[in-house]
Amino acid sequence: MNPRIDKNLLERYFQKKCTVEEAGKVIDWLNDPENQNAIEVLLSERWSKAAGEFGVKGALDKVHKRVKEKIAGPLQKERKPAGSIFYWVTAAAIALIVASTVFFVNTKPDSSPKTYTISSVDGRRTIKTLPDGSVAYMNGAASITLTERFNSTDRHIKLTGEAYFEVASNLSLPFIVEAGPVLTEAIGTAFNVNARPESGKIRVSLVEGKVRVTTLENAGEEARMLAPGEEIAYSVQGEYLGEGKLNRKDIAWKDGILVLDEVDVDELERKLEQWYGVEVVFENRPQKNWRFTSEYDNESLKNVLEGLKFSKNLHYAIKNDSVVVTFFH
Secondary structure, rough: OOOOOOOHHHHHOOOOOOOOHHHHHHHHHOHHHHHHHHHHHHHHHHHHHHHHHHHHHHHHHHHHHHHHHHHHHHHHHHHEEEEEEEHHHHHHHHHHHHOOOHHOOOOOOOOOOOEEEEEOOOOOOEEEEEOOOOEEEEOOEEEEEOOOOEOOOOEEEEEEEEEEEOOOOOOOOEEEEEEEEEEEEEEEOOOEEEEEEHOOOEEEEEEOOEEEEEEEEOOOOOEEEEEEEEEEEOOOHHHHHHEEEEEEEHHHHHHOOEEEEEEEEHHHHHHHHHHOOEEEEEEEOOOOOOOEEEEEEOOOOHHOOOOOOHHOEEEEEEEOOEEEEEEEO
16 A cells, blocks of 8 residues: 555544545555554654643543553454564554544444524425535425534534535535435535425435435445436435436425426325415315416415416415315316
């Protein structure tokens, strides 16, 4: 293995700001015996830095604590021969380095970070600027959950419902959206994630930039890259369903445009409830083969119902937060 390694990558590793793949490269480099001389130089630099920050005793205490907690058992079991005591110092120092980045391999940190959730309600689309400068456009009844570590050690959020993201670029902290079993990773881009329960699937649509899509079960494996204008779909269980072309109508909601594209009665009822945050009751319902197609650009509920009335024989009544629509055959 090449004894040289990118110092910027090492620094990101020590600061817990690199990706899982980058962390793997660093760990492989540290574990390669051919890199012993380079590692000795690295350890010397890290030791000087630690001693400068905490004092010699403080640095020794940190090393001793990490070694006792993380590697005392494994070292005693291995009992590898060493030409000098430096082997043990090196092993201990490597343990300190690895322990300082244990978040890459430890899925149960000592203390869970605090989380906070941003939500939108039915009938109201919400725009939020995240701590990293990214913008989240949240469709009705959507929520995103972040931890207090967002934009410091990670940019990982959990999404329920549908949201469109305009991601601020940060090469050292990929922006990751977790929607059910599906993970979408971006550096700087704009994309939509639709994980609405009624859709029965999770769909990622890319507008610009690039995203890497995978699942929790296959994280790091079978990842698929999307180009602008493409979308990908998974089942709610994480099964890959296929890829296709982005239909701009699917993300028109972000701009306040209600798209009704060959919707049946059930879908119309659901869309009106979600879009306007009201309870909709259909009386004398028509057959499910009835379809309606139209677009409404930031129109009121009354105007939409007038549009329905223009094409179908119906009567409607709006009272507070409920709407009763009666169809005449």
